[in-house]
Amino acid sequence: MVQSRSITPKVKETIPLESLRSTLLLARNPIVTPDLTPFEKVYYNYQEELERRLMWTFPQYYYFRKGTLSERRFVAAQKGPVTKQPGVFYEKGKPDVVHNRERRLKQEIVIPRQETEEGSSLDEINRPVIPNSRITKADEINDITSLERKLPRTLYLLIKDSKLGWRLPSFSIENTSKGLNEVAEEGLRKLGGEAINTWNVSNTVTAVLKFQNDKLVKSDDSSSDLTREYIIKSHILSGSFKPEDSNLEFAWLSKEELKDYVSEDYFNATEFLLSDI
Amino acid sequence: MLRSSAKSSIQTLSRGFLSAEQIPSKSGPIQFVRGKRTKKVSSISPQTQKIITQLSVLSARKKVPRVLKLSNEDLVRHDAVQRAWGVYQKDKRIKNKSDLAKQYEAMNNAMTDLKSTNRELYDLANVREVNKKFPLEFRIPTHFPPNKVWYYDYVPKDETKTTKEN
Numbered sequence: 001m002v003q004s005r006s007i008t009p010k011v012k013e014t015i016p017l018e019s020l021r022s023t024l025l026l027a028r029n030p031i032v033t034p035d036l037t038p039f040e041k042v043y044y045n046y047q048e049e050l051e052r053r054l055m056w057t058f059p060q061y062y063y064f065r066k067g068t069l070s071e072r073r074f075v076a077a078q079k080g081p082v083t084k085q086p087g088v089f090y091e092k093g094k095p096d097v098v099h100n101r102e103r104r105l106k107q108e109i110v111i112p113r114q115e116t117e118e119g120s121s122l123d124e125i126n127r128p129v130i131p132n133s134r135i136t137k138a139d140e141i142n143d144i145t146s147l148e149r150k151l152p153r154t155l156y157l158l159i160k161d162s163k164l165g166w167r168l169p170s171f172s173i174e175n176t177s178k179g180l181n182e183v184a185e186e187g188l189r190k191l192g193g194e195a196i197n198t199w200n201v202s203n204t205v206t207a208v209l210k211f212q213n214d215k216l217v218k219s220d221d222s223s224s225d226l227t228r229e230y231i232i233k234s235h236i237l238s239g240s241f242k243p244e245d246s247n248l249e250f251a252w253l254s255k256e257e258l259k260d261y262v263s264e265d266y267f268n269a270t271e272f273l274l275s276d277i
Numbered sequence: 278m279l280r281s282s283a284k285s286s287i288q289t290l291s292r293g294f295l296s297a298e299q300i301p302s303k304s305g306p307i308q309f310v311r312g313k314r315t316k317k318v319s320s321i322s323p324q325t326q327k328i329i330t331q332l333s334v335l336s337a338r339k340k341v342p343r344v345l346k347l348s349n350e351d352l353v354r355h356d357a358v359q360r361a362w363g364v365y366q367k368d369k370r371i372k373n374k375s376d377l378a379k380q381y382e383a384m385n386n387a388m389t390d391l392k393s394t395n396r397e398l399y400d401l402a403n404v405r406e407v408n409k410k411f412p413l414e415f416r417i418p419t420h421f422p423p424n425k426v427w428y429y430d431y432v433p434k435d436e437t438k439t440t441k442e443n
Contacts, residue, residue, distance in 0.1 A: 015394045015395065017395070020394060020395060020398070029415070029416070029418075030418045031419075031422055031423075031426060031427075032418050032419060032420060032421060032422055033418045033419065033420055034418075039361075043358065046358060050345075053342065053345060054345060055342070056337065056340040056341060056342070057339070057340040057341075059333070059334045059340065061330065062330055062331070062334045096343065098339050098340075099339055099340065103341075103342045103343045104342070104343050105342075106342075107342075131420070131421035132421050132423070132424065133421075133422075134421060136422070136426060147427045148426045148427050151422055151426070173398070176398055176401075179398065179401035179402055179404070180391075180398055180401070180402060181402075194433050195429075195432065195433065196431065197414065197431045199412045199415070202406070203401065203404060203406060204384065204388065204402050204403070205387040205388060206380070206383065206384055206387065207380075207383035207384065207387050208383075208386065208387035208390050208391070219383075219386055219390075220386075228390065228394060230387060230391060231387070235415070237414040237415065238414055238427070238428040238429070238431040239428075239429060239430075239431030240427070240429050272376050272379040272380060272383070273383070
């Protein structure tokens with residue numbers, strides 16, 4: 001402290017280093033695209049139907065040469081429109097067919113599936129694409145310590161403090177030789193093991209939380225007995241958080257879930273830092 | 278039997294040839310074939326035909342669907358949907374903007390506060406990170422998760438080793 005005073009003589013009163021802490025806001029970014037809201041779903045569906053209705057006819061003669069086998073296969077796979085016949089009453093309006101397409105409706109194109117012999121190498125290529133489920137095993141058993149839960153959401157690492165309850169991991173500062181971001185990164189590795197790959201966004205602090213006797217106070221409070229927590233933003237890229245101390249409780253939570261874990265004051269003070277997606 | 282070969286003793290003929298004067302003079306049985314091509318191939322060269330096909334792909338002729346005619350009720354409905362979407366997007370934009378403003382404000386406040394509490398930490402927080410790069414390991418969200426959702430077997434780089442090699 002004496003040393004620091006000699007370097008920066010302008011500071012009138014030195015605030016003890018013990019009252020400053022470095023807090024880490026560690027995020028796991030979404031792995032899949034966000035879930036659509038019901039409104040978004042119906043709107044996108046409406047737009048797609050409109051677009052398909054107004055789309056030009058598919059020029060099949062360009063892609064399949066006349067008289068070839070592939071053309072025959074393609075034509076056979078199409079459902080084909082209802083054609084206009086003399087003396088027939090059409091309930092849904094007279095058919096208007098050009099280039100094998102009903103002009104009043106959207107064109108539905110069926111891609112013919114190639115038939116292959118059993119055990120053929122083409123089988124592997126022609127197999128239907130089955131996407132992986134967006135809901136994982138961790139979601140089903142509701143394992144909050146897993147990094148594979150809630151794939152469309154950003155998750156944040158929370159740690160249960162024996163005294164203060166659930167909060168972002170926070171680390172004390174021993175000396176001023178290391179920046180706040182380094183303190184946070186090193187503290188995380190001490191707590192959760194070395195096998196974790198993180199990317200620190202910046203060495204600049206994101207926000208400050210001020211506490212007075214373990215109670216959160218307003219950010220513009222400037223009493224002398226405050227404990228300050230400087231928040232550093234970081235992202236986890238690979239590896240996992242495995243606490244050395246097996247008693248330590250931790251959780252990866254989305255913004256909504258985080259609300260139920262932390263106190264109301266704490267959530268209101270950090271809410272704008274958390275992503276809605 | 279569509280194509281007559283020179284070696285075959287049977288000659289094929291279409292009805293079109295009957296009227297023509299030049300009846301094949303070769304002796305032997307004559308067989309009539311239905312659908313035999315009598316017209317000469319079109320005068321357009323294959324190259325030109327190809328270009329015509331390619332251009333017709335780009336042209337709207339015969340390919341545009343009927344104009345979409347909406348009734349008054351449908352138009353009102355369509356307008357309502359579009360306006361609702363606009364309002365929804367606007368709300369999202371406002372929320373995003375205000376969040377960003379709050380984040381900037383918080384960052385500003387925190388740095389000002391740090392300046393007053395500890396000058397050294399403040400200076401360290403302001404050091405420009407010159408060679409900082411965006412990590413390649415970051416994943417762009419996809420519609421469906423990959424086969425291996427998370428990579429757990431991360432081994433930290435041994436920094437002491439690399440510095441020795443250098």
